[in-house]
Amino acid sequence: MKEQFLLREDITFLNFGSFGASPKPIFEAYQRFQRELEYEPVQFIVNRGPEYLKESRIRLGEYVNCHPDDVVYVPNPTYGVNMVARALDLKPGDEVLSTNIEYGACDRTWDFYCAEKGANYVKQPIRLPLTSKEAFLADFWSGFSPKTKLVFLSQITSATGLILPVKEICEEAKRRGVPVFIDGAHVPGHLPLDLTALDVDFYTGACHKWMLTPKGSSFLFVKRDFQNALDPLVVSWGYQADFPSHSQFQDYHQFNGTRDFSAYLTIPEAIDFMKVNDWWSWAETNRKLVHTWLPRLCTLVGSAPLAPVTDEFIGQMGSIPVRCKDPFELKNLLYEEFRIEIPVMVQNGQSYVRFSINAFNDEQDLVKLEQALKELLSRGLIY
Template sequence: MEHEVGDFRLQASVFQELWSLDPTVTFLNHGSFGACPKAVLAVQQQLRSQLEQEPLRFFGREWEPLLDDARNKLAVFVGADAKDVVSVPNATTGVNSVLRSLTFSADDEILTTNHEYNACRNALDFIACRTGVRIVVAKIPFPIESPQQVLAAVIEQVSPKTRLALLDHVTSQTGLIFPIQQLIKKLQARNIDTLIDGAHALGMIPLNLEEIGATYYTGNCHKWLCAPKGAAFLYVRRDKQSEIRPLTISHGANSPRTDKTRFQLEFDWMGTNDPTAYMCVPEAIAFMGSLLPGGWPELMQRNRQLVLEARQLLCEILSVQPPCPEEMIGSMAVIPMPATLENRDFMSLHDELFDKFGIQVQVMPWQESPRLLVRISAQIYNTRSQYEYLAKVLRELQTT
C-alpha cells in the first residue's frame, strides 16, 4: 500500500488541475466546506442555463425527473431505499427539520455529547427553550483511547426519560468516527430514537443506512462527495415519516397526488430555489469514483492513508501524542498543539497561518487540555509535501 500511496502523491499535481482551488494556497481544510471539481461545476452551470432559458418548463416538466434521478442514485450510494430520502440544503437543516417536527415536554430528555457540532447544539438549546426538554450531555474524553469509551459515556447517560439521541457520525471539532452502528443498536434496545448528524460521513467512509439502523440520518453532499454547495440529504425511517415536516410548509402539504409519499411531496418543493446543486449529486458520485482504478473504496482508503501519514508526521515534529487510535480516523485528523502554542488564540493562529504562510487549515479551541487543536483534511488533490510545510511552519512558530 505504501508504494501505491506514493504513486498517488506523484499524481496529485494532475488531480489538482481538476479543481478551481487557488494554487497559491496550501489547502488542507477540505472538511469545512468541501471543494467542487470543475467538471461537476460545469454540469451545474448547464443545469442553471437550462433553468433560466425557460423557467416554467424547467420547474413544470424537467425539475422533478432530475430531482428523482439524483435521489435514486444517492440512495444507492448510501444504502437506502429512495422512498426514505429527501433533499435538504445542508445537514444542519436536516437536524433542525427533525427536531422542530417532534414534540417534547419538560419530562423528556434529549441525549447528545460534548463533541456535538455547535450549530446543532444551538438547535437543541432552541428546542429546550421552547419545550422545556432537558439536554443531557455525555462527556466523551479527548484524547481518547478506544471507541468503547464513546459507547460507555453515552449509555451511562441514558435514563427512562431519554426520548432521542443526537449523535455525530464523524465529529467536526475532533475528527473522530464514532461507533455509530453499535450506539444505535444499544439505544434502540432501550426504545430510544436516534438522530445522526452525518455531515462529514458521506464520501469519507462507506455508508449503508439500512444496516446502520438510525431513525433519522442527515448528511452533506458538498463535503467529501464533492457536490456543489447546497446539496444534502435527510433519511427518515419509514414508520416515522408522517411526523417529520420540512421547516418551510408549502404546496406539498395539501397536494392531491398519491404517486409519492407526503414526506417526499413536502420536502421536494418548499418554494422556488436553485435545485441544481442536488441535481449534480449523480455527476459528483460518478466523477469522484472515476479518479482511481478502485473507484470510491480506493479513494476513501487513499485519503485515509494520507491523513494518517500526515498526522504521524505532525505529531513527531511537534513532539505530541496522537489523541485517538487510528481506527477512529477517516480522512480528517486532529493534532493537539504543544504547550508552546496551546495558549494562542485559535483565530489569530488560523489567520497567521493563512495570511503569512498561505496555509488554509482548521484551528479550533477545545474545552480541556489540550486547549488548541489543528484539524487537517486529506483529499485526492493533497500531497505529503503540503503537510510537511505545515509542520515546518508550526515548528517555527513554536520557537518564536
C-alpha cells in the first residue's frame, strides 16, 4: 500500500490527520481534470464543469447517505462553518453551545461572528480523560441554557483525537428543540457516515483528509429546512441567477467565480479506490495498531490515554499527553532530527503528540516514534 502513495520514503509520515495524502490513482485523476481545464477553460468551467460537479455530488451523496442536492462543495470545513455562522440569525444574548476541545479555526470563527452579533460562544469544559459516554454527555449538556440557539461540536476532535457521541447529541438536541452542527472534518473515510440516520441539521466534512482526495476538497450538508436561510458567503452569479436551477442552495453556494474545482471531481475516484482496496478492513487494522500503541506510548512519557482505548472513543488517531518546554521546538526536532512528520498540539495548556495511522503505516513507524520519544526523554526535552 505504501507504493500507492506519493509520500517521501525518507519521512515517517504519522500526520495523515492534518491534510491527508492522495494515492497515485486519485492524484492522476486530479491532474487529468486539471489538464482538461487548461485545454479548454471556457468549456470546462461553463459547460462540462457543472455536470461533473453534479456527478461527483451524486456519488458523494450515496457515500454519506444524503440527497446530492443537500450538499455543496467547499474548500475546507472551516469555510463551511463560516457559511453557517455568518448566516445564522443570532441575537444579542443568544448562545452557541460547544466544547473546550474544538478545532482552533472553528473556535475563532464562532468567536468572530458571535462578537459581531452580540451572542456568546460557550466552550463547555469537558473533563479529561473521558471515563464514559454518559460522563461526556453530562458535562456537555450542563452548558445548555434557554439561550442556546445552536449546538456545535466535532465528531472527531483535532488536538485530542477523540470520537464524540454525536448521535446521542443530535437526539437530545432534537428533544430540546435546538439545531445541531457537526464538524466532521476527520470522519469521511475514517468512520462510516450516514447523514440520514444521524438526522443532523448541518454537517461539514473533509474529503481531503481520510477520504484521500487532493487538498481543498470538502463539503457542507444542510437540511432542507435551513437551506434558504443561508446567504452566500461569496456573492456571485448564483445570486439572483440569470438561469436559476431547482435549488437556491446550489445556486448560491456552488459557483463563486473562477477557480479550479478539479479536487471536487476526484471524489468518485476516491470512493472507487476505497472500495477496490477494502478500505474499511484497512481502517480496522489501523485502529488496532493505534489501540495497541497509544497506551504504550502514553506510559513511556508518564501520561495516560484521554479515554478508554476502544472503538467508541479512539479511531485511527491517538493523542499522547506530554510535558515539554516548547511544543513547537519538539515538533521541529521530531521532523528535522528524527525525520518523523507528526504534529505537537497545544490545547487548554496541555501539549499532545498526535499520531495518525493509515494503510501505508506499519508497526515500525511507531517503533521509530517510540525511540525518538525515549531519546527526547533522556535529554529532558519532554519530562
